[in-house]
Amino acid sequence: MKVSGFSKHFLIWAKIIYHILGNYKTKTLCKLGYFKTTTGSTHSRFSSVSDSLKYINQVFQDYLSFADISVKDIKGKKVLELGPGDNFGVALKFLIAGANKVTCLDKFYSNRDIAQQYQIYKAMRDELLQGGKRSFDSIIKLNNHKFEFTGNKFEYIYDRGIEQALEIFPSASFDMIISRAVLEHIPDLDAAFNSMDKLLRPGGYMIHNIDLRDHGIFTSVGLHPLTFLTIPEKIWKLMTGHSGKPNRMRLDYYKHKMEELNYNYRIKIILSSTLPMIENIKPKLQPEFKKMLSEDLLPETIFLIAQKSRNNPSADE
Ligand SMILES: C[S@@+](CC[C@H](N)C(=O)[O-])C[C@H]1O[C@@H](n2cnc3c(N)ncnc32)[C@H](O)[C@@H]1O
Structure with missing residues (x-):
């Protein structure tokens, strides 16, 4: 589906409002114990x-x-x-x-x-x-x-x-x-x-399959798969902070986190986008995503396999 400039903006704002309301609803229901x-x-x-x-x-x-x-x-x-x-x-x-x-x-x-x-x-x-x-x-x-x-x-x-x-x-x-x-x-x-x-426990494993896509938020109406990375963080948080919608963390986050925790890890890329597709939207991305290597924006689904060091002290704290 090809979307024109005007309808693109309309669709983006309609989706933003829809998700802000949904997020507020989930937050309220959770507070009420539902x-x-x-x-x-x-x-x-x-x-x-x-x-x-x-x-x-x-x-x-x-x-x-x-x-x-x-x-x-x-x-x-x-x-x-x-x-x-x-x-x-x-x-x-x-x-x-x-x-x-x-x-x-x-x-x-x-x-x-x-x-x-x-x-x-x-x-x-x-x-x-x-x-x-x-x-x-x-x-x-x-x-x-x-x-x-x-x-x-x-x-x-x-x-x-x-x-x-x-x-x-x-x-x-x-x-x-x-x-x-x-x-x-x-x-x-x-x-x-x-x-x-x-x-x-020290020496234990984490195995996570992680889907880095927009979960249909914008792609379901024919928008570019990385449209969600063009939304400012403050608005994104209002749309998703409680409702379990994607947090937009990219490949680099998982790499840095594993290094920070001193885990022995590997990341397998299961599904990947294409470079021309990334380059096409990169100038419109939010600064934190624009400055990333295009290669780090490519993965759509990954497996993180990580082993905690056998003498990692955090478990004993
Ligand atoms: C897309 S579903 C995946 C369900 C299942 N793993 C599968 O493959 O069908 C995401 C799951 O993560 C759960 N979830 C969301 N936030 C969570 C959190 N902070 N801690 C634990 N589970 C969470 C949701 O309730 C939901 O069951």
């Missing part, structure tokens, strides 16, 4: 159980292959999954692979279709061999179209962001912190990394 949202209702948007299984298997497989780990590296580990959304299939895969415990922490409660969730868990169980079924049954009971997590290997906490997680977990509680499409939704990423750093 944490339900459609953010993270990933499976509600799938049309079949097999789409859900495909997604769960892919997310699990991506953690293994991008971090270059195998099932034996998961055995006995305590895992923190950030922002699971409406389904715990990935947590179940980690537990069935031998994790000691998986804690799912979400700032919001993603709306979910319980009947659909039952069908997903049932289909996951059907795929397992006898030994896997036994592990599955010790974690989640399926009965009469209902499901219930039992035992102490799985934990789900919502209404708390990772930024506040030190209020509920002691330092060095986890061997692995994983997330898919979550970090880009956190407005105060410094606070999130500070928290994750303290929660990881």
Whole structure:
């Protein structure tokens, strides 16, 4: 879709106003203790159980292959999954692979279709061999179209962001912190990394899949994919500070943060834009983005794999 100059400005301002109102609404609802949202209702948007299984298997497989780990590296580990959304299939895969415990922490409660969730868990169980079924049954009971997590290997906490997680977990509680499409939704990423750093035991891993795109804010109406980087920071904060919309942190942020924390890390670029596309809009970007290397503006989706140093003192503070 090609958008003319006038309609471009109109669309941008219409979107800005829409998101400022949405952000204010989420802030007010959270203050009133209402944490339900459609953010993270990933499976509600799938049309079949097999789409859900495909997604769960892919997310699990991506953690293994991008971090270059195998099932034996998961055995006995305590895992923190950030922002699971409406389904715990990935947590179940980690537990069935031998994790000691998986804690799912979400700032919001993603709306979910319980009947659909039952069908997903049932289909996951059907795929397992006898030994896997036994592990599955010790974690989640399926009965009469209902499901219930039992035992102490799985934990789900919502209404708390990772930024506040030190209020509920002691330092060095986890061997692995994983997330898919979550970090880009956190407005105060410094606070999130500070928290994750303290929660990881020395030698522990973080594996994050991060989507650096505009999440449809402007692209859904045919605007350039980097239009969101042309909006001044103050306005962007009004649009997104509470609603979990993208925080606009770029590749360089993650590199600097890992260096600051002294992690051994690598970043894999999964999806990338093209240089002509970046150069096309670069003069209109906000100064903080304009001064970046074009190469740092190219990545659209990345995997951050980082290991905390074995003698990193932050966990003992
Ligand atoms: C795009 S969804 C991704 C859901 C799921 N990981 C998936 O792949 O379908 C983003 C998730 O991050 C959660 N989230 C947003 N801010 C968070 C925060 N500060 N701490 C933990 N989770 C957060 C949202 O509630 C939502 O569940």
